[in-house]
Amino acid sequence: MALSYKARRRGALLALVIGLPLYVVVAVSVVNWAEGRWGTMPWWFSLVVYVVLGMLWIVPLKPVFTGIGKDDPDAPSQD
Numbered sequence: 001m002a003l004s005y006k007a008r009r010r011g012a013l014l015a016l017v018i019g020l021p022l023y024v025v026v027a028v029s030v031v032n033w034a035e036g037r038w039g040t041m042p043w044w045f046s047l048v049v050y051v052v053l054g055m056l057w058i059v060p061l062k063p064v065f066t067g068i069g070k071d072d073p074d075a076p077s078q079d
Helices: 005-038 043-056 058-065
Strands: none
Touching: 005 043, 005 058, 043 058
């Protein structure tokens, strides 16, 4: 079942305002936990981990963000 344009816009807004800050807190907490458990990582490995975690949130939310910047296809035409 495909999401409507309005539902995708609301979902995208919710994901950016609530979900993304929560994800950042969880990602930083997991990295800090790993560093506490196994010791400090080299700076380059920390950079790789943060870049991977920074891109990982996009994978499940890509369908929500697809086509958000375009005009509403369900809107009545202006003609």
